[in-house]
Amino acid sequence: MGIGAALHGFVPEGWINENLGEGQWWSVPAAVLLGIPLYSNATGVIPVMETDPQVIMSYGVMSTPAVVVNEKLVHSGSIPHRDNVINWLKKEHRG
Secondary structure, three states, X not given: OHHHHHHHHHOOOOHHHHHOOOOOOOHHHHHHHHHHHHHHOOXXXXXXXXXXXXXXXXXXXXXXXXXXXXXXXXXXXXOOOHHHHHHHHHHHHHO
């Protein structure tokens, strides 16, 4: 967890993009090795929330909160029940 916190807290934003960018054969393995500790850091997570109003409205959402799974609007206007969220994710996982 300390490595993830150090990467998140002390590595300047954009450093990984600049140093592991296009053209380097080692960029994917290095990004994987650098990214592994981030999963143990509470703030190093994959973004799951959109805040740009234009993007939100592009899904036809006029009332928040809304839930979009794999680019499909599945719920809007209220906080969904936990069971519904689990069912949506299972349905998308099965394809």
